[in-house]
Amino acid sequence: xxxxxxxxxxxxxxxxxxxxxxxxxxxxxxxxxxxxxxxxxxxxxxxxxxxxxxxxxxxxxxxxxxxxxxxxxxxxxxxxxxxxxxxxxxxxxxxxxxxxxxxxxxxxxxxxxxxxxxxxxxxxxxxxxxxxxx
Numbered sequence: 462x463x464x465x466x467x468x469x470x471x472x473x474x475x476x477x478x479x480x481x482x483x484x485x486x487x488x489x490x491x492x493x494x495x496x497x498x499x500x501x502x503x504x505x506x507x508x509x510x511x512x513x514x515x516x517x518x519x520x521x522x523x524x525x526x527x528x529x530x531x532x533x534x535x536x537x538x539x540x541x542x543x544x545x546x547x548x549x550x551x552x553x554x555x556x557x558x559x560x561x562x563x564x565x566x567x568x569x570x571x572x573x574x575x576x577x578x579x580x581x582x583x584x585x586x587x588x589x590x591x592x593x594x595x
Contacts, residue, residue: 464515465522469589471508475501476582483575495559501578502556508585509549522592534591541584548578 482497524534555574558567 464511464518465589465593468508468511468515469586471504471511472582472585472589475504475508476579476586478504479575479579479582498556498559502552505552505578505582524592526591526595530591530595534588537584537587537591541581541588544577545581545585548574548581552578 478497478501482494482501485491485494485497524531524538526534551570551574555567555570558570
């Protein structure tokens with residue numbers, strides 16, 4: 462099962478790039494911010510391709526845990542899946558506004574996009590660990 466591990470690595474890289482991009486914009490380092498955020502978008506796009514390939518080959522992977530761990534898994538998985546669907550258009554609109562120089566609109570939506578995108582990236586790693594490493 463190579464692709465799930467690759468996907469977890471891609472999600473980890475995406476999360477790191479998002480945090481770095483946030484730090485850079487707080488320091489007013491716009492070029493570095495832009496580079497990190499565009500890289501996060503690229504890494505996330507590669508993740509999405511790998512994710513689709515994996516699930517086309519394997520289908521759904523059931524969680525094998527039980528009891529409280531099973532409830533915890535679904536408590537993480539359900540918001541992860543819902544927000545993962547929402548983050549694609551959010552990220553695209555946010556990046557588009559930034560590239561077009563619409564700074565006020567970019568900032569406004571980025572305040573929503575960043576925490577959602579970061580949650581999806583980090584929770585994706587947690588879901589991987591719970592599915593494949595427990």
